[in-house]
Amino acid sequence: DGGITQSPKYLFRKEGQNVTLSCEQNLNHDAMYWYRQDPGQGLRLIYYSQIVNDFQKGDIAEGYSVSREKKESFPLTVTSAQKNPTAFYLCASRADRSTDTQYFGPGTRLTVL
Amino acid sequence: QQQVKQSPQSLIVQKGGISIINCAYENTAFDYFPWYQQFPGKGPALLIAIRPDVSEKKEGRFTISFNKSAKQFSLHIMDSQPGDSATYFCAAHKLGGTSYGKLTFGQGTILTVHP
Numbered sequence: 001d002g003g004i005t006q007s008p009k010y011l012f013r014k015e016g017q018n019v020t021l022s023c024e025q026n027l028n029h030d031a032m033y034w035y036r037q038d039p040g041q042g043l044r045l046i047y048y049s050q051i052v053n054d055f056q057k058g059d060i061a062e063g064y065s066v067s068r069e070k071k072e073s074f075p076l077t078v079t080s081a082q083k084n085p086t087a088f089y090l091c092a093s094r095a096d097r098s099t100d101t102q103y104f105g106p107g108t109r110l111t112v113l
Numbered sequence: 114q115q116q117v118k119q120s121p122q123s124l125i126v127q128k129g130g131i132s133i134i135n136c137a138y139e140n141t142a143f144d145y146f147p148w149y150q151q152f153p154g155k156g157p158a159l160l161i162a163i164r165p166d167v168s169e170k171k172e173g174r175f176t177i178s179f180n181k182s183a184k185q186f187s188l189h190i191m192d193s194q195p196g197d198s199a200t201y202f203c204a205a206h207k208l209g210g211t212s213y214g215k216l217t218f219g220q221g222t223i224l225t226v227h228p
Contacts, residue, residue, distance in 0.1 A: 040122065042202060042218035090156050100145045102216060104156030
């Protein structure tokens, strides 16, 4: 069963704590992305990675960090520096430069208590 | 320059009617325009996409109309069904360069189709 998996589906965090969201894909895609979704604001790009061991900041990278040690994995850490972390987080992947389509995972809803 | 503006924010249509969602962009370098459909609690899924070398693309009940001179594109859903009720996002990106597949999204439209 191919696709993108994100875990957990729901995550609760206390203020001041770091938390890591998992994103795994078995599509053999080169590029991976993290988006944040808030009501009425569409999707905003946090970080993206074109290849292993390389990643770039998106539009709203402050307070977030990522790693890309393996092609299939692109975890996102929401740090305590992120002032308003409660949101729906979406991971996506894209095969390579020859295609435009991004495929999205099911998302993780993070709530800061 | 990177914005994509989407309207309306919400749309209510009767079953069998036509749903129309509009998007406008500023960056003339954009050359790929997808539409995504998202159901509550799920990730977005690609619905249909167009490149600026054509003015219209149709897939089943879904049609994208593209107006390059006006920098606008729209999604038309013919014979709208209750199962089409979802949030729709337009997006745009520029091929090549350093922004590898970076999509700029519109704000989303919540479509409700009444039976």
